[in-house]
Amino acid sequence: MSDYLLFATERYALPILQPLAEALHAQGHVAHAWFADGAAESALPAPVRRLAPGRDGLRAAVALKPRAVFSAANWVPPFIAGAKVQLFHGFNVEKRDDARGHFRVRGLFDLYCTQGPATTAPFRALAEQAGHFAVVETGWPKLDPLFRDDDGSAAQLRARAGGRPVVLFASTFTERLSAAPHLLDAIAAQVAAGERYWLLTLHPKCAPELFQRYRALQGPNAHFVETEQLIAAQRAADVLLADTTSVVSEFVVQRKPVVTFRNRAPKPHMLDFADPAQLPAQLARAFAPDAALQQAIDAYAEQIHPYRDGRSSQRVIAATDDLLAGRLGRLRKRPFTSLLRGLQIRRELGYWGPTG
Structure with missing residues (x-):
């Protein structure tokens, strides 16, 4: 049994994380959730373990030392332990230029779980240039219930x-x-x-x-x-x-x-x-x-999004396992800009405690 952390900054990220939480639970893992900003007062239903919003919850998240952090936001606290996995909070609908929008790489993530060929190819090209993150096409957890209607x-x-x-x-x-x-x-x-x-x-x-x-x-x-x-x-x-x-x-x-x-x-x-x-x-x-x-x-x-089997969450977990086991290749160190971004995140969150 392993601990995983779910991270979000907006309420609309909850339906992205919920199917993943259910898949983690089905595999015998424990999903914890720490939410910031617009999602700070939100919660996912049991068996997800909700950490308190604010600094107390952030300290608990650091102390948890999760195996991985799944983010449905543009960023993630880099000082929390575990692989940082980007799930995306939406599809690329071309609201902004690529460099400012969907394909912006911020140096915070180890793994990008892409939704389909349209996003996989651009991110793989970026990964070849940067070398500090991996890309796996998994489909999007949010859409798992679209093909099941379990409830x-x-x-x-x-x-x-x-x-x-x-x-x-x-x-x-x-x-x-x-x-x-x-x-x-x-x-x-x-x-x-x-x-x-x-x-x-x-x-x-x-x-x-x-x-x-x-x-x-x-x-x-x-x-x-x-x-x-x-x-x-x-x-x-x-x-x-x-x-x-x-x-x-x-x-x-x-x-x-x-x-x-x-x-x-x-x-x-x-x-x-x-x-x-x-x-x-x-x-x-x-x-x-x-x-x-x-x-x-x-x-x-x-x-x-070619996947219609409702099992994208399981593919995300498998891709994370492959990353942690080294099966996705050796990654370079993150760039210096990611260190600066990490300091900025600490300042924004008001957290200067230890790293997980």
């Missing part, structure tokens, strides 16, 4: 529709990219019509007034879904309406159609539109996809 939550959401087609609406919090303010009236009209059933959700960082207005649409034709229910909602829905949120990529992995509003980098697998008045027509196209659209959806899904 029946997706079926429960689907049952609310009463046999009607189901649309899921999701939006990013980035103001310049968010569809939520622009599509509210158009969605409200669709909900009122009742032809389809709507599942509505927003990124946790969206403005409170948006939450209030979308929650007000709940009734016989719509239900508001909390962040922790998002994967179940994706499994339950037939079509996704979104913007430049990474939920687009998560949903497409199921080989289902997506309608996007002013996507920053529209692709052939998306039905992208710019005028809210076009929403009814775009939804009609999505519910009857032609062969070309379905082919584009299938091809994109294969590139970003």
Whole structure:
């Protein structure tokens, strides 16, 4: 039995870590969780052992000396013992340039567990240049329940529709990219019509007034879904309406159609539109996809996440075992910039105690 640490800085990371925690428990290991920043007051259900937020929990995490730290954030405290494993908090949806976004290497991780060929190849190229981290394509733990519905939550959401087609609406919090303010009236009209059933959700960082207005649409034709229910909602829905949120990529992995509003980098697998008045027509196209659209959806899904077995968490654990056993090759020492970043993290966390 080994101890592992789960690390997150945002609430939306919890569904990424939960399947991994369950897989660790099934293999006889103990998963502990220490969360900072926006996730500090969050918790994962038992058997995960929650460490207290703040410095007390951080001291406990250091004292734990875990075998590995699994991070669903852009960073990880480097002074905690164990292999540092990057799980990612989303797909690459091209919100930023590669050097500032998804493919930015910060010198803090020993292993990158990539989601599919689209991210594996760039990270392997970076690993060859840097030499201080390994890359293994495992799939993404967050999507394991997308192909299982172990607790029946997706079926429960689907049952609310009463046999009607189901649309899921999701939006990013980035103001310049968010569809939520622009599509509210158009969605409200669709909900009122009742032809389809709507599942509505927003990124946790969206403005409170948006939450209030979308929650007000709940009734016989719509239900508001909390962040922790998002994967179940994706499994339950037939079509996704979104913007430049990474939920687009998560949903497409199921080989289902997506309608996007002013996507920053529209692709052939998306039905992208710019005028809210076009929403009814775009939804009609999505519910009857032609062969070309379905082919584009299938091809994109294969590139970003070809795994549909619900066992990405097990592959992450196996890759970590291989790293620790030296089967992924010898890594170089981390660059000096990672030491500076480590000092910065200590200052930000207010921790100057011993290293794990």
